[in-house]
Amino acid sequence: MDTIFGRGREILARYSGGRCHYVSFWLGERPFLFVTRPEDVECLLSSCKHVVKPEIVYGLVSRFFGRGLITINGDEWRHHRRVLTPAFHFAVLEKYSGIFTRRAAHFAAQLTRDGPSASGESFDFMPLASTFVTDTVLETAFGLQGGEEHDAVGRREFIHATQNAFQIIADRIIKPWLMVESLFRLSPQSKVQDESDRVINKYAQLVIDLKRRQIEEQRRGAATDAADITDDDEDGVRRKLTFLDLVLGQQQDVLSDQEILNEVRTLIAVQQTSASTLSFIAVCLALHPDVQQRAREEVLSVDAEEGLTPLERLNRLKYVERVIKETLRLYPITPLLARSLSEELVLTNALTAKGPGPATLPAGLAVTLFVFQTHRDPKHWPQPERFDPDRFLPERSVGRHPYAYVPFSAGPRNCIGQRYAMLQMKAVVAALLRTAVLSPGNGCEKQDELDLNTNTFLYIKGGFNVKLRRLREHGC
Numbered sequence: 351m352d353t354i355f356g357r358g359r360e361i362l363a364r365y366s367g368g369r370c371h372y373v374s375f376w377l378g379e380r381p382f383l384f385v386t387r388p389e390d391v392e393c394l395l396s397s398c399k400h401v402v403k404p405e406i407v408y409g410l411v412s413r414f415f416g417r418g419l420i421t422i423n424g425d426e427w428r429h430h431r432r433v434l435t436p437a438f439h440f441a442v443l444e445k446y447s448g449i450f451t452r453r454a455a456h457f458a459a460q461l462t463r464d465g466p467s468a469s470g471e472s473f474d475f476m477p478l479a480s481t482f483v484t485d486t487v488l489e490t491a492f493g494l495q496g497g498e499e500h501d502a503v504g505r506r507e508f509i510h511a512t513q514n515a516f517q518i519i520a521d522r523i524i525k526p527w528l529m530v531e532s533l534f535r536l537s538p539q540s541k542v543q544d545e546s547d548r549v550i551n552k553y554a555q556l557v558i559d560l561k562r563r564q565i566e567e568q569r570r571g572a573a574t575d576a577a578d579i580t581d582d583d584e585d586g587v588r589r590k591l592t593f594l595d596l597v598l599g600q601q602q603d604v605l606s607d608q609e610i611l612n613e614v615r616t617l618i619a620v621q622q623t624s625a626s627t628l629s630f631i632a633v634c635l636a637l638h639p640d641v642q643q644r645a646r647e648e649v650l651s652v653d654a655e656e657g658l659t660p661l662e663r664l665n666r667l668k669y670v671e672r673v674i675k676e677t678l679r680l681y682p683i684t685p686l687l688a689r690s691l692s693e694e695l696v697l698t699n700a701l702t703a704k705g706p707g708p709a710t711l712p713a714g715l716a717v718t719l720f721v722f723q724t725h726r727d728p729k730h731w732p733q734p735e736r737f738d739p740d741r742f743l744p745e746r747s748v749g750r751h752p753y754a755y756v757p758f759s760a761g762p763r764n765c766i767g768q769r770y771a772m773l774q775m776k777a778v779v780a781a782l783l784r785t786a787v788l789s790p791g792n793g794c795e796k797q798d799e800l801d802l803n804t805n806t807f808l809y810i811k812g813g814f815n816v817k818l819r820r821l822r823e824h825g826c
């Protein structure tokens with residue numbers, strides 16, 4: 351198990367004669383198949399039939415995300431997806447852009463003002479990014495300002511608990527004995543897991559209670575919505591659009607209290623993917639000063655344009671967007687995606703012993719996409735280890751297989767927060783580049799020496815360490 355998930359890349363290389371395309375294995379009584387080719391990835395992800403996630407992998411992951419949209423299946427998933435979709439509508443994201451920009455400026459200013467980041471020492475970007483994304487989702491998806499005094503302790507505890515829960519899942523997946531619930535229960539991590547669950551649920555409940563109170567006060571005309579994420583419907587009636595307004599402000603319950611709690615927990619926990627990606631971006635910018643400088647010049651030139659809305663400004667940052675995409679290519683936060691075949695799946699253009707052609711996979715098989723390897727396949731990505739944001743220029747993307755790049759997955763179960771995440775990350779990168787120069791921190795001095803964990807969630811084992819030097823004035 352350790353070898354398969356923890357060092358999947360080497361195993362694929364070893365057992366598939368260096369071509370890294372298919373590896374099959376049994377996990378207990380469950381047959382698994384690893385695939386990496388974009389042609390095969392497309393057959394699986396684009397299918398509306400194969401949207402079920404295997405319990406053996408996602409059961410464990412749900413200990414972190416809760417039983418929300420990411421981990422549920424069947425009609426329950428369809429219903430929740432319908433309920434959540436309006437919360438990520440274009441009109442909503444337009445409103446969120448202003449919040450991202452304001453919060454990102456505050457985050458960057460804080461980094462250069464307080465703590466080791468301000469004194470030029472090497473520091474781990476991840477915990478600070480975690481706090482930032484959590485605060486931001488409170489205001490965006492839940493319409494709560496976040497950062498209030500009475501909430502500060504709960505939030506800190508919550509972030510600590512999510513980090514613990516994240517680490518425990520990563521540990522369990524590479525240690526087979528910890529996958530067995532009865533053995534896990536005997537381990538010291540079990541207590542940490544239970545305590546993390548308690549803190550995470552308590553925090554999610556606190557968020558719901560705060561919002562309920564706010565909605566009640568608004569109904570009585572006693573308070574205004576701090577975030578004011580609203581839109582006019584066809585009849586010109588103002589509708590509130592944050593996720594919690596959508597589910598709590600209805601006459602009829604669209605989700606039960608427990609389901610709301612699960613989704614709140616999921617939406618908060620999933621922010622760790624953005625926090626990790628932001629941390630990888632910080633490391634990549636630090637490792638590539640030329641890229642960093644070019645991105646900064648773009649940010650400053652867009653800053654100089656007048657009369658743009660926050661969304662228009664973020665949309666103008668094309669090079670910054672390519673930097674983010676290239677970071678996600680090399681460091682997709684979920685390096686493995688899996689689906690359980692409830693019926694046969696035909697890989698229409700598989701590499702069979704007789705050459706390219708159709709191959710039928712049996713029902714019951716769990717197919718695992720090794721996205722990390724797909725993103726480094728030299729057939730689609732020349733010099734795959736090279737950090738080169740311009741590979742995402744439109745003219746250099748012509749003819750590339752659309753499923754050669756799936757950091758947000760694709761098809762019916764793609765990431766619902768993809769555009770949210772991209773806008774938020776752009777706002778943070780822009781704010782950082784305006785404020786500071788990044789250089790490599792301890793253990794992150796060389797790209798090819800980053801000590802990566804490639805199972806479940808991708809992260810740098812020793813921390814996302816960078817150093818900051820404050821920019822005295824715009825331009826450097």
Ligand code: HEM
Pocket residue numbers: 419420421431616617620621623624627682683684687688756757758759762763764765766767768770771
């Ligand atoms: C860089 C940041 C992010 C990355 C790389 C990312 C990636 C992904 C991936 C790969 C999946 C599919 C998981 C699977 O099939 O097992 C997914 C699903 C999902 N993501 Fe994201 N995500 C990011 C940020 C976000 C954000 C900010 C939100 C919410 C605000 C979000 C909400 C979700 C949800 C709810 C799902 C489940 C969708 C479904 O199954 O219908 N993600 N994400």
